[in-house]
Amino acid sequence: MTPWRWVGLVAVVAIACFSTWKVDAWRYGKQLADLNATHRLALADIATAATEASEKARQDEWNRQRTIDQVRADAIHQKQKDDALAAEQRADNDSLRDQTRQLLADKSVLNARLAQRGKTINDLVDLLAELRSEADGYAGELAAALAASRRAGFSCERSYDALTAYSR
Template sequence: MIPWRWVGIGVLVGCSVFATWKVDAWRYGKQLAEVRTEYSDYKTSVATAATDASEKARKTEQQRQRDIDQVRADAVDQKQKDDALAAEQRADNDGLRDQTRKLLADKSTLNSRLAQRGKTINDLIDLLAELRSEADGYAGELAAALTESRRAGFACESSYDAVAGQHRGGKEYTHSP
């Protein structure tokens, strides 16, 4: 009978080991299911965060592009205003040249009146009229170049501000005549 006792104890120990193994397998299965659920939730949150970040970046890029387009439109508008002003200045310059030509044409009348004073005044009048005409022409060219340079500088600054996202609080280029 002794051997049956050992067999019974062995069966009892075997059943205990099997039951312990089954309980551990059930716990590990439950833990594995929880880990899988947590991992699935993590992947979902990462995918959602990536989608949100992508959407935010897309909206930011669209806003920056709209800002750059607005800067371009403002620069084109300012260029049209500056070109109109330059055309007006050219017309004024042409008017001054016409007046100078008329004065030079009337020079013969002035010569007869100023004949008593000598020929040096006559030469001086020609020189001053020519210098004034040239100075007016150069002034117009310099003004147009300066206007173009300022407009390009402000457009560049506005583009940078639009891209950098830093608006300087209403600083705009306005041309004063």
Template sequence: MWALIALLAGLAYQTFQVTDVRADYASYRSDTATAAANASEDARLTEQKLRRNIDQVRANAVDQKQKDDALAALQRADHHSVRDQTRRLLADKADLNTRLAERGKTINDLVDLLAELRSEADGYAGELAAALTESRRAGFACERSYDAVTMPP
């Protein structure tokens, strides 16, 4: 009879231990699932933030391109204005030639050369300014993209 009581007590103790282990295991699974869900949510939020940053960089690059294009158009207009002034100068040259005839032909040649050089230099300056502006804009966009991706969350 004592053996039966001891056996029943041992069985009850083991049943209690199994129930405790099952409860611990259920708690562990719940904690693991919660941690996985939190990590997934954190990763999703970080990805959204990075995507918003990249989208903002793209929008800023588009805005900057519009501003740079407007500036390039203004520079082209200035170039055309200088070219028109040069043409007027060359048109007035005939009038000037009559007044400068006594000074010799070298002045006439020099005026032609200077007018042509001024026009060409202005044209090249406009082309270089547009190329440098585009290069600068691309560099800034690249830098902002890198910063947006490497920023700590």
């Protein structure tokens, strides 16, 4: 073979190798561009999912806080009702004590009237009146304590239920 044929053959092989290399580079570049596009879409999907999860968590927290605030408002309202009832019971107790004192003050007048009829009032009336007055006072205090305990228990229970409802 002549040297020009060798040069031509080498040139054809070199052009074929260069062409193959360029076609492969172009294919890999296209594959790389496709992978970059897929990666960007995946990152966008992850960012969207993170934003949605964050918004859902924020909404859940807002709902929990709103529920707890409602429980707190209900407890305050119930306390006001219980306090009004306790004040009414204290007023009734004070009225009853005043009536008891009036009866004890009128006891001497009644004793004189009954003595004219041959009857007497003994100290048992004094004891019973005082015991009843003290019992009414203690009952009012116990009712107020029971109402406060009941109100606190219901508030605690509603708060717990509100928090566990969102975690299910």
